[in-house]
Amino acid sequence: MDRVQFLVALSVALFVVGLVGVIIRRNALVMLMCMELMLNGVILSLVTFAQQTGTVSGAVLVFLIFVVAAAEIAIAIPIVLLLSRQRKTLDVEAYSELKG
Amino acid sequence: MNLLTVIVLLPLAGFVLNGLLGQRLGKPFVSIVGCGLPILAFLAAVRSFLLLQGGDGTALVETAYTWAIVGDFSFDISLYFDRLSAVMTLIVTGVGSLIHVYSTGYMKDDASYARYFAYLNVFLFFMLMLVLGRSLLVCFVGWEGVGLASYLLIGFWFEDPEKAAAGKKAFITNRVGDAGFLLGMFLVYHTLGTLEMDRINAAYSGDVLPAVSASLVGILLFIGAMGKSAQIPLHVWLPDAMAGPTPVSALIHAATMVTAGVYLVARLNGVYLHAPEASQLITVIGASTAFFAATVAIVQTDIKKVLAYSTLSQLGFMFVALGVGAYGVAVFHLYTHAFFKACLFLGAGSVIHALSGEQDIRRMGGLAKKIPVTFVTFAVATAAIAGIPPLAGFFSKDEILWFAFSSETGGSTLLWLVMSGTALMTAFYMFRLLWLTFLTPSRMSHETEHHVHESPFSMTGVLIVLAILSAIGGFVSIPHFLEPLLPMPTAREALEHYETSLIVLSVVLAVVGLAGAVFVYRAGLARADALAARFPRLHRLLSGKYFVDELYDAVLRRPLHWISDRIFLGIGDRFLIDGSLNGMAALAQRAAGRLSRVETGSLQLYVLFAVLGVVACLAWMWRNG
């Protein structure tokens, strides 16, 4: 298997692990971190292909993704904070207002 | 020249005008339109008759409208005027107009005056369609239409549930007959390819006989005639139909509608001449109806019911004539019957009007001096129906008796005996009616007696005209007039010389009937009540009209009601239909309840579903390249 295939397989693996983590872990913060792992998996595949083309646009895109990820986490964590303050717990199984 | 179409459409115009505008424009308008248009129709009929006579004898045919074209067959609304149609049309429009004029007096104080005349006009329209129609289809439209008009008019005072029920009974009984009519029509159309009555006659009179037997067609169409003309076993509606206003009884249930069956058989004589089984059936049913109705009429106590059973009996006479092949004679009796029966009914109406609504003859009597015009006209009509010469009824009834005795196609001594017995009873009960109503000492209540008054001229004038016609109408020899169309049956050679003796015998019978009635009823009801006490069971049987209504109720109505209630309502409607609908709704509800368990509110579950979806999409893409 050549390098690209290997790296893409790794990217898939990281993505799936992150997704499984979102589904099976109960702590809200851990869920957020698993989502970060998913994002990293995708960035890895983007970098692999960007490196292949050799132009600067790939790298720029990756840079912008970093920025967006930072902004996203900056908002997500305060939201989780407030939710946990309301419910007095970080357990996502307690958040079920969408039931029915 | 669309003269025939004009005849038919004039009453229809009357119906539309009276129906839509009558209530608003008041009684004078309704009277003028309601009576004037039928009179115009009568004049148009006279003109058509003159045209027919002036021509070479072929019938006048007009195609008013082509209703539908199916394949090579076109259903036309075409009108046919030959001698038979001429007689019928003149009777319908003539007697009809007279009864319309009478109604202006009789129904003067009724609130639904406009509706009454609208219905009467629509009846006339349909009746004219019936007698002028060329094809069985047009005839059937008129047939159903007069049934409808009859229902509307019998139940005219529909606020009384009994009267409304009488209307329903008439319509439903007619419907049973119509089933036979329809089957006959289908059969004819299927084998002969045409519904036009002159062509049907030609098909059966030709050399090559059609595939379906004439008897079958004849019997089926006769079933329709049985319903419309109230023969046994479909006779039950006619006595109840007396619930309607008296002019309606006169027009519809004496002069015109009930004779539609007679007209149908007479028109299709080409079929019946070659249908011995059908003719025998007609004879038997006609004779039984005539005889049994006469027996019931002897004990009836309502003036209109006596006349109703009398009508049944006379219709039986007409059918006997048709059964033995004397079609022209039947139409002759139809013609004379129209005059004297209408006169009798309208006279009864005049009596009822004079007594402010009293209809029970046990509470009448002594009216001869008080309402003389009514009395004289009633007496003339009674004599006519009893068969006293030289009044009209004598001629027609006598011819029927002669052919019942001597016709080669169905005549027999037994038949003649039955019919003569019926004639005797007819004379008896009619004179009984006359004596009890007019000539016995008064049994009226004081209140009623005080208010007795003669009817207005609009009513008595019509009575006078009809009485004169009952007297002299017999001198117009209808059978000879119709002979080119409706051949007379051949009499058995051996019996030819009995003719005169039979005439004498029938006159004797009429006189015997008169004498008997006078003997029993001269002083009132005392002798009759004593006789009834001596034969109580017979009296009860006759008063109960042989309990036919009760029989139908037990055998037909109750089982049908049970079936409708238990099976169709209980099982079919509630269980099957409602149950399945409710079941589907409940199913939907339960399914939704189960499915809503998917929404647990758990985000992780939703993510899992998203993963599932992605897997499915990818797998599908993978499989489909």
Added chain:
Amino acid sequence: MSLESLLLYLFAAGALLGGVLMLVARHPMRVAIALIGSMISLAGIYAILGVHVIAVFQVLIYVGAVMVFMVYVIMLLDVRDPSFTSKYSHLLAPGLGFGALLAAVLAYVATRSAGPAAQALSAAEPGASFLIQPFSADFLREYWLHFELTSVLLLAAVVAAVAVIKGGRRNDG
């Protein structure tokens, strides 16, 4: 096997190990550390690939800002709640099952076709545009608009964060 490919395998293993540890660890702090480890291994992979700029950004921004923030938050929150005692949700089995299924399908689809030019598992030349200086020059010359837009985005994020916390504070009273 060259050194580069060995290092590549090592760092790949490290990334995966970090991911799996994230699923298994109970304390969120340990999860955070595992994630940091995973990210640093990824930065290593980027370096081996020759995209130095991105490797640096990975460490600086992702590890240095995002994960540090995460660690602070974990430290601030009390973690003795039901999610600590039983760390897995009720969807453990179906999650693992369908995850495996997804991995299989994705892997098959992703690795079906070979790249345009099959390159050996070796280090690559650092492309000219992936060094700091040429990258920044090209970046700010051609993509300056996107740069400005991201600064707007960041501003929006700052405002949102402040609004969330202020609103939260008001609710708490």
